Amino acid sequence: MKKVILSLAIIALATVGAQAQKKHSSESEGAFKVGVGLDLGIPVSNLDGSSFAIGADVLAEYGFTSQFALTGDIGYTRILAKSGGSDFGIVPLRAGLRVYAAPDFYFGAKIGAGFVSGSGSSFTSTAYSFGAGYKFSSALDLGASYDGYSKNGSIGLINFRLGYTFSNSK
Numbered sequence: 001m002k003k004v005i006l007s008l009a010i011i012a013l014a015t016v017g018a019q020a021q022k023k024h025s026s027e028s029e030g031a032f033k034v035g036v037g038l039d040l041g042i043p044v045s046n047l048d049g050s051s052f053a054i055g056a057d058v059l060a061e062y063g064f065t066s067q068f069a070l071t072g073d074i075g076y077t078r079i080l081a082k083s084g085g086s087d088f089g090i091v092p093l094r095a096g097l098r099v100y101a102a103p104d105f106y107f108g109a110k111i112g113a114g115f116v117s118g119s120g121s122s123f124t125s126t127a128y129s130f131g132a133g134y135k136f137s138s139a140l141d142l143g144a145s146y147d148g149y150s151k152n153g154s155i156g157l158i159n160f161r162l163g164y165t166f167s168n169s170k
Contacts, residue, residue, distance in 0.1 A: 031063040035139075035165035039077060045148065045156030049085040053077050053157050061098060069098040071110060077147075079118075079157070088118025090149060092127040104135040106143075114149040125151035131159070139165045 041053030057075025064070065077090045096110030107130075114127030131145025141163045148156040 029063060029065050031061075031069075033061045033063075033165050035059055035061075035163050037075075037161045037163035039075065039159050039161050041077065041079075041147070041157035041159040043079060043155075043157045044146075045154060047079065047155050047157065049081055050079050051082045053079045053159070055090075057092075057161070059163065066103075067100045069100070071096045071098050071108065073110065077157075077159075086119045088116060090127075091115040092129075092147070092149075094127050094129060096129070105132070106135070107132050108143075108145070116149060123151060125149040129159075133161070133163075141165070 035058070037057045037059060039053070039055040039057060041055070043050040043053060055075055055077030057073050059071060059073040062070045072095045074093045075091070077092070079088050079090065081087050092112060092114045094110035094112030096108055098106050098108040100106045109128075109130040111126070111128045114125045116123055116125055127147070127149050129145045129147045131143055133141050133143025135141040141161075143161045143163065145159045145161070146156060147159045148154055
C-alpha cells in the first residue's frame with residue numbers, strides 16, 4: 001500500500017509539472033528564499049516497528065540560474081512507534097541541489113548529517129534525500145521525497161512536505 005501511495009504521488013507531481021506554465025519569472029539567478037515546511041512521513045526501510053513520522057523544517061534556497069538552485073535545510077522529525085515500541089527523533093542537517101525541469105516543477109537531492117536520538121542513546125548518521133515537488137505559487141509548494149539515514153545499516157521514510165516561503169528577494 002505504501003508503494004502505491006508513493007507511486008500515485010510521483011505520477012501526480014509529474015503530471016502537474018509537465019503542464020506547468022511559467023508563472024514565477026522572479027525566481028531566477030540570484031534569488032534567495034527561506035521557508036518552513038510541515039513533514040509527514042511513512043516509514044519504509046527497517047522501520048517495521050514505527051507507524052508514521054511528523055516533523056518540521058527550515059529550508060533555504062539560492063537560485064544561481066533559473067533552473068538550478070543550492071539548498072540547505074535543518075529540521076526535526078519524530079518517528080512514532082507502534083504500540084509497545086519506542087519513539088525517536090532525527091535532526092537532519094543537509095545541503096543539496098534543486099533542478100527545475102519546468103518553472104514550477106523541481107527535482108532535488110540533499111546530503112548531510114542526521115542526528116538520531118531516542119531510548120537514552122544518540123548517534124550521528126549520514127542523511128540523504130531525493131525527490132520532486134511542485135510550486136503552486138511563489139510562497140507554497142508540495143514535495144515528496146525518500147529520506148534515508150545510514151550508519152551500520154540504514155532506515156528510511158517516504159516524506160511528504162508542505163512548504164511555505166517567507167522571503168523571496170534578490
